[in-house]
Amino acid sequence: KAGVTQTPRYLIKTRGQQVTLSCSPISGHRSVSWYQQTPGQGLQFLFEYFSETQRNKGNFPGRFSGRQFSNSRSEMNVSTLELGDSALYLCASSLETVETYNEQFFGPGTRLTVL
């Protein structure tokens, strides 16, 4: 079974631009969660999408948004990029929502650099 895939793996943007990251979950998984990982803040939960709806949300500004398609693939969008948005963005999938299911499978991440 193929694992979680994320594209692109590396991305360089400039301040003020917007960016869209993509995540393909494991086949059959209905939940996709997004995380930001930085050296200073560590791993932080952004949000979860389940059955095409945002189910849970962390403490990030509205510039961070996402969506999920009917095939469970998910995209995350960051608008008006700031230098502090430079991070590794990880996507994780699970069979059910994080509210009830315990094991998430992570992708390799997208390394975003904002100049």
Add this chain to the structure above:
Amino acid sequence: DAKTTQPNSMESNEEEPVHLPCNHSTISGTDYIHWYRQLPSQGPEYVIHGLTSNVNNRMASLAIAEDRKSSTLILHRATLRDAAVYYCILRGRSGGSNYKLTFGKGTLLTVNP
């Protein structure tokens, strides 16, 4: 919000047991305790989870204190492949119906041959 505290780093020798501690003194009664580990240049990998009772699986054991304010991940025989950053995570509700996952800073485990 509940928080987790972990030592920044720990060191072990190959084939010896390793005890990785996590403090979560503000845990709520319904928060689950999860452990994930992250190998270099990879996404995190699930290790184990529990609520109140001690848990065992093929990878590790999880010992949860009776008051649930701390837990310990136990690797029974460390191997070089176990060298990773280990994260202690709380999963539970955060106001209203919103669920939240709170990560610790992680413990970098070094395994010496």
